[in-house]
Amino acid sequence: MQAQEENTTAIVSKRTYITKPLATSKVPVINGIIDEVEWDIVKWSGDFIERQPDENTPPSQQTKFKIIYDQNFLYVAYRCYDTEPDLIEKRLSRRDGFAGDRITLVLDTYHDKRTAFSFTITAAGVKGDEFVSQNGDNWDPSWNPIWYAASRIDAEGWTAEIKIPLSQLKFGKSKEQIWGLQISRLFFRKDERSAWQRIPADAPGYISEFGELHGLLDIKPQKQLEIQPFTVTQYDTYPEEEGNPFREGQEFKLNGGLDAKIGITNDLTLDLTVNPDFGQVEADPAQIALDGFQIFFEEQRPFFVENKNIFDYQFANGSDNLFYSRRIGRNPQGIAGASPINDSGPLNEEFIDAPANTVILGAAKFSGKTKNGWSVGILESVTSREIAKIEDANGHRREAVVEPLTNYFVSRIQKDFNERNTFIGGIFTATSRDLGDAYNIDYENPDTDETSELTEVRENNLNFLRKSAYTGGIDFRHNWKDRKFFVEGNMVASHVEGSKEAITKTQELLTHLFQRVDASHLTVDPNRTSLTGTGGKITGGKSGGGNWRYEGGVFWRSPELELNDIGFLRRADEIKQFVNLRYQFLKPTKWFRRANFGVEEVSTFDFEGNYNRIEYEFNGYVNYKNNWWTEIGAGHKPRIFINAALRGGPRFRFSEENFAYLFFGSDSRKKFRFTVGYVNSLAKQNNFSFERYVVRLNYQPFDAFSMSIDPEFRKNLDKTQYVTEADFNGTPKYITGNIDQQTLSASIRLNYNVNPNLTIQYYGQPFISRGVYSDFNFVNNATAKNLKERITLYDANQISFADDEYAIDENRDGEVDYTIDTPDFAFVQFRSNLVVRWEYIPGSEIFLVWSQGITGDGNTSDHLFRSLNNQIFGQQPENTFLIKATYRFVL
Structure with a gap:
């Protein structure tokens, strides 16, 4: 490890780029061709340094840029050299798709060394924008400013131009603005990232290490005023229910609303919404929480x-x-x-x-x-x-x-x-x-x-x-x-x-x-x-x-x-202590590009002083030379008490648990890529076990089309899954059972991009979960270490089943002491969205949406695929068709 330590941070000088204002009213045309004389007032800046995988080495291809401005806009020109321009990846995606070769401008306009605005343009002309916070730990793509960009491929590589309205940025009053500045490029086919300002691999953050942009003189803060009205036409169809006046098979709605953004000052904004519509938002994934x-x-x-x-x-x-x-x-x-x-x-x-x-x-x-x-x-x-x-x-x-x-x-x-x-x-x-x-x-x-x-x-x-x-x-x-x-x-x-x-x-x-x-x-x-x-x-x-x-x-x-x-x-009445330690390899070797490993310890208590849990975990990550990767982890939980397991009963002990997981994936640059993962958890005395199988497949046969499917199967076995509480002669009985739960789900996505501003996206998720209970028992000694002392099984003379109900004769006197409704379940759901999105002018959009949903109860005796066929493919779905149009007025 000594060789690694020798590559730790040295003192890195901050680079400075000095911009100049346009001298005339003529401005560059944003078409990706850098041929206007207006660019000549400043010099190119370059000398990028590699950031990943081999930090502080010359990149495979160099990059240079220029920045100029006027009182309303910031203009940036890029020259991204590539000795093999035919191999430049021009993958299309929706806005914020971040696919293929691309270059990113990040501006810390507050110069607070924690937050910044990010603008990305790809070689295919797709824009991406994010608000960056937590010194680079959080990148939020939901920020959607109005700005303009274009790119072109030529014999030397590719070029791009962007124009950013100053009204979309936030900065205070000052004679000269000094902003944090970083420009980074992804050279896609080598998965190589280079940057204008060197940021060492062991740096404590990202934005705090930026260079600086100088020369922004006498620019006036721009007060933002944007108004965005919208209209929505919606038509719903669903299975008609005879006699139900509220389920006649169809329904038509017309709605409208307004969003507005008002710049109170340049750096403080008032956002307003009246009767907002969220009809184009993707449905939440289906989940079942047995706890x-x-x-x-x-x-x-x-x-x-x-x-x-x-x-x-x-x-x-x-x-x-x-x-x-x-x-x-x-x-x-x-x-x-x-x-x-x-x-x-x-x-x-x-x-x-x-x-x-x-x-x-x-x-x-x-x-x-x-x-x-x-x-x-x-x-x-x-x-x-x-x-x-x-x-x-x-x-x-x-x-x-x-x-x-x-x-x-x-x-x-x-x-x-x-x-x-x-x-x-x-x-x-x-x-x-x-x-x-x-x-x-x-x-x-x-x-x-x-x-x-x-x-x-x-x-x-x-x-x-x-x-x-x-x-x-x-x-x-x-x-x-x-x-x-x-x-x-x-x-x-x-x-x-x-x-x-x-x-x-x-x-x-x-x-x-x-x-x-x-x-x-x-x-x-x-x-x-x-x-x-x-x-x-x-x-x-x-x-x-x-x-x-x-x-x-x-x-x-x-x-x-x-x-x-x-x-x-989720839970009150808890005190949790944790410690973690991680080692990062700062330089690539002959067999990996990046790697790290760590250990962690966690323990919990409640406010009564009960020592409820302790666990240890090891985990690691390796990105190999061929850009494949592996993530691995394992852990041990020698002590597990859960206060809420019996829903108001005594704190309940689970047997010691060991768990492990392994995920690996192929090169993310390829047209076809995959991830495969397995998670396993097993407790002593077979108290419980959990298995999770994950497959993620992504395929992009050509630049305008991509598809993915992420099937996942989970199997949960638990001998002490809580069922209910019963009263036995004035004494509460906490009843658990042996559950065999199997869950199958898949997220399916299809994306077709006519151009960067017109996209068609499909999302679908079938979800099937079946839980079957057996070996019902009652809690005998909730905190016993031995499972056989913790619970007592009902024998054949104590329990009988009829009409979806279990009858319990606990004292075997021939009389039913209490009953349990069958907890077996089979939940089936399918949700899908087909969305056509057209940004016909920057900031204004038209959505055409078709949403479909089916929810039903399967047969617990069926296998999962039969439930899928009977309850999804064999049922009439509920459909929603809507058209939403917005227009963004910038005043």
């Missing part, structure tokens, strides 16, 4: 994705965050099926028309970063009161409120200090619900126009919801020794208020489980109307310099912490 916890889905809606880095407050590990924008516009939480009764008894069978999502009436977002280091974000959104329509077989109608009128507010602030090496920030969120009367008890007979008073089953259909929720936090990060070392942390607090029913339910949620029978530090208080909790983290380590990286820290979440009104929290 009962909520599933995290990535945000895909453009309004919330843009500038999301400013609002992000990931306070602990994983997906825990004080702001989870998917809460806004969520599925209605109320249940519309609770029928009122009249004097003659329950009403007839009812048909329900419940909204699938909550309408966002409007939202505003004020965000940006000032020149002196203030980062600001404020978001305000109002969602509508959603009503389900209910009608019985006699035509009597009523309504039920399934989601109240709700206001969401988020504010975020950070301030840079210490030459951008330190920041301190804070966040505050508020959720307010107008619960009001959740049931409309007027009962209308359409034949007589008479109404009669009815008695409600529940006093308030939404009384289980919290009335208000508030969260706040402070965070910081400090870097020293040229950013090679860091310490960061945060603290959060939450306060929720509501009725006794709402707060009691909150205490009993899987996130909290105050009713856990063996938890001496927790108890359900049915009279409480509020909860207050805290959480946070403190971590530190080495992020740059030399071959070694290390980090350690502690996270915590108190039992009463509750974030799920506008944030995301």
Whole structure:
């Protein structure tokens, strides 16, 4: 390893490029041909250095560029030399596809050494743009500014020109602007990256190491004003249900809305949306969570994705965050099926028309970063009161409120200090619900126009919801020794208020489980109307310099912490400690291009002091000389206790676990490439086992067309999968069973690019999951190390099955003590989107969308492919056809 250490960071001088303003009103024509005299006012800059795979060596092909400007635009010209121009990869893709040979301009216009704007142009003329944050650790392609680009291939290689409106960039007032600058090129057929400013392989970050752009004199900040109205025409078809007035087989909708972007100052922007439409957004992947916890889905809606880095407050590990924008516009939480009764008894069978999502009436977002280091974000959104329509077989109608009128507010602030090496920030969120009367008890007979008073089953259909929720936090990060070392942390607090029913339910949620029978530090208080909790983290380590990286820290979440009104929290009542160590090879060898390996230790406790888990893991990655790669890992969990496994029962022990995974893939440059992976987990005494098989196939037969399919198969066997809780003579019985769960899914994508601005994309995902239970048992000693002491199997004289129900005679006296509904399941789903997207002028688009969905219950006795055939190919699907048109006015 000594040879590796000798290649660690030396002092790297910062390069400077000096631009000049255009002297006349004549400007370059953006056509990819660099022949205008306007470019002659500045000199070419080049001397790029290789960054990957062999850092600090001459690249295979050189690159040079020029930058000029006027009061409205920044212009950049590139010359990318290539001694074999016939081999230049001109792969077409949708915007932000980043395929083939390409060159990227990255500008740190705030010069904060943490954030930047990225503009990429490919040899095929496809644009890509990203907002970069976290010193290069986060690249967000959802940022879609208006800019112009063109490229050409000639005898010397290829050239490109770009024109960026200064209104799309953010910078403060100054006589001379000094921006961070980096230009990098991907020489595709060798998968070689070169850069204008050298960044050593062991550098502690990316943006902090940029060179500088000088010479931007007397440019005035551009106040941005953009208005983008849209219209949507939608036609739905679905299977008609006889007698159901809400399922007549088809439906037509016409909708419209408005998005706007207003530059309050050059670096602070107000985004507005009225009645936003997200119809072209790809459907979420199907998942089943047997552990009962909520599933995290990535945000895909453009309004919330843009500038999301400013609002992000990931306070602990994983997906825990004080702001989870998917809460806004969520599925209605109320249940519309609770029928009122009249004097003659329950009403007839009812048909329900419940909204699938909550309408966002409007939202505003004020965000940006000032020149002196203030980062600001404020978001305000109002969602509508959603009503389900209910009608019985006699035509009597009523309504039920399934989601109240709700206001969401988020504010975020950070301030840079210490030459951008330190920041301190804070966040505050508020959720307010107008619960009001959740049931409309007027009962209308359409034949007589008479109404009669009815008695409600529940006093308030939404009384289980919290009335208000508030969260706040402070965070910081400090870097020293040229950013090679860091310490960061945060603290959060939450306060929720509501009725006794709402707060009691909150205490009993899987996130909290105050009713856990063996938890001496927790108890359900049915009279409480509020909860207050805290959480946070403190971590530190080495992020740059030399071959070694290390980090350690502690996270915590108190039992009463509750974030799920506008944030995301899976589990409270936990303290987690972790340490990891990683070694990076900084120079390629004769058999690999890049490689690293690491080890990690994690342990967890709850606030009662219970030592719940410890695990160790080794992992490594190698990218070979032929550009194939391998990722490998293995671990051991000698101690596993889970507080939530029995849903309020005692903390439950699982047997020791060993796991391992192996993934490898072929050269990503090739027309055909693949990834194959296998994951295996196995516990002692066969308590549980898990296998995952992954195949990813990608094929691009010609530049304009690509296709991929990612099939995946999972097999989960668990002898102690929770089933239910039963009462046996006043004693709770926690019942588990041996589950055999098999899941098959595949993501299918087809992409055809007519040109960089006109694309056709297809996405489809079949998903089948079947779970069959056997060997039912009850928990005997939840914390016993031996599985046979932990559970007791029912014998043949204690359990019988009939009519989808298990009858349990636990004491064998011939009488049924309790019953269990069969937990077997077979879930089948198919979702697909076909989208034609045409950006007819920069920033303005037309979408033609066909979405299709099928969801059904399969037969648990069928194998997976038979369920696929019967429940997907043999069923009538639900279809949505829509046309969405937008026009972006830039004023």
